[in-house]
Amino acid sequence: MQERLYDLIFIVRPATPEEDIKKVLTTLEHTVAEKNGKIEKTEHWGTRKLAYRVAKHREGIYVYQQIRTEHGELIAELERRLRVQDVVIKYMTVRLDEDIKRQKKLGGKREKRAARRPKRTATPAPVPAPVAAQEPAPAAS
Amino acid sequence: MADEQRQSAPSGGGHGAPRREGGGHGGPRREGGPGGGPGGPGGPRRGKRQFFRKKKVCKFCVEKMDMVDYKRADILSQFVQERGKILPRRMTGVCSRHQRWLGVAIKRARNIALLPFAGSASGTQQPRQVVPAGTAPAHAAPTAGISHAATPAAAAAPAAHEETPNS
Numbered sequence: 001m002q003e004r005l006y007d008l009i010f011i012v013r014p015a016t017p018e019e020d021i022k023k024v025l026t027t028l029e030h031t032v033a034e035k036n037g038k039i040e041k042t043e044h045w046g047t048r049k050l051a052y053r054v055a056k057h058r059e060g061i062y063v064y065q066q067i068r069t070e071h072g073e074l075i076a077e078l079e080r081r082l083r084v085q086d087v088v089i090k091y092m093t094v095r096l097d098e099d100i101k102r103q104k105k106l107g108g109k110r111e112k113r114a115a116r117r118p119k120r121t122a123t124p125a126p127v128p129a130p131v132a133a134q135e136p137a138p139a140a141s
Numbered sequence: 142m143a144d145e146q147r148q149s150a151p152s153g154g155g156h157g158a159p160r161r162e163g164g165g166h167g168g169p170r171r172e173g174g175p176g177g178g179p180g181g182p183g184g185p186r187r188g189k190r191q192f193f194r195k196k197k198v199c200k201f202c203v204e205k206m207d208m209v210d211y212k213r214a215d216i217l218s219q220f221v222q223e224r225g226k227i228l229p230r231r232m233t234g235v236c237s238r239h240q241r242w243l244g245v246a247i248k249r250a251r252n253i254a255l256l257p258f259a260g261s262a263s264g265t266q267q268p269r270q271v272v273p274a275g276t277a278p279a280h281a282a283p284t285a286g287i288s289h290a291a292t293p294a295a296a297a298a299p300a301a302h303e304e305t306p307n308s
Contacts, residue, residue: 007212050254051257052257060254064212092252092253102207107207
């Protein structure tokens with residue numbers, strides 16, 4: 001099976017100490033390592049306001065990771081682990097690779113078009129100049 | 142001199158008008174709506190000029206984005222209404238392709254509490270501030286009787302008040 005890229009975001013309770021977040025992260029790392037996955041990125045977004053109440057909290061600490069793996073079960077396993085964690089109030093995984101593939105395709109198309117086009121763009125536009133010259137005169141007198 | 146000034150001033154405006162009318166055909170279509178009002182008393186500007194609409198351009202096309210990122214709540218929030226509804230394309234000028242992606246991105250952002258499903262963040266907080274604002278028992282007695290007949294907005298408040306005496 002080909003490799004796939006996933007986004008994993010989870011929100012922990014606002015008053016969670018750093019160590020607990022670390023603990024969650026290490027468990028995730030272990031699970032990922034077991035299935036030969038790879039954590040590409042880890043970002044701490046810090047405390048953010050939630051758009052709606054989650055588990056009676058209005059704020060939460062966001063942690064974002066990008067994970068590359070061949071095994072879909074890994075994601076199921078990660079989600080299971082997150083669900084069990086008490087400090088995690090919300091999580092989401094999104095498959096990204098198809099979006100990125102589409103993005104690359106479109107980017108390539110645009111470059112091709114740009115390479116074809118540049119001859120046309122050299123036409124000047126002299127029309128607005130006389131009008132602009134007339135208008136300030138009456139206003140000044 | 143005075144005559145010259147009077148004539149030249151409107152003509153200056155006149156120069157602007159025809160050009161714009163020629164450019165956008167948005168004018169005539171909307172004439173039936175709020176048309177009469179603003180054009181009314183003034184002589185020099187005749188109607189149509191007000192209805193020149195700027196041509197809307199897809200923001201994502203301008204910035205050459207090939208992906209609408211659901212993590213950028215700051216961008217996405219420009220394309221939802223205050224209460225969290227996704228704005229239609231005709232309002233924002235987003236092209237169909239990007240609108241499609243935008244919808245997906247907004248829905249993803251909603252799932253992870255970056256954007257509201259319904260109601261803005263401030264909207265959800267307001268009732269919360271009202272309820273504990275004291276004087277609950279005093280208000281609760283008179284409003285409790287009427288609460289069924291009251292408007293939905295008013296009915297919500299007494300319902301909250303009624304809870305407090307019971308507890």
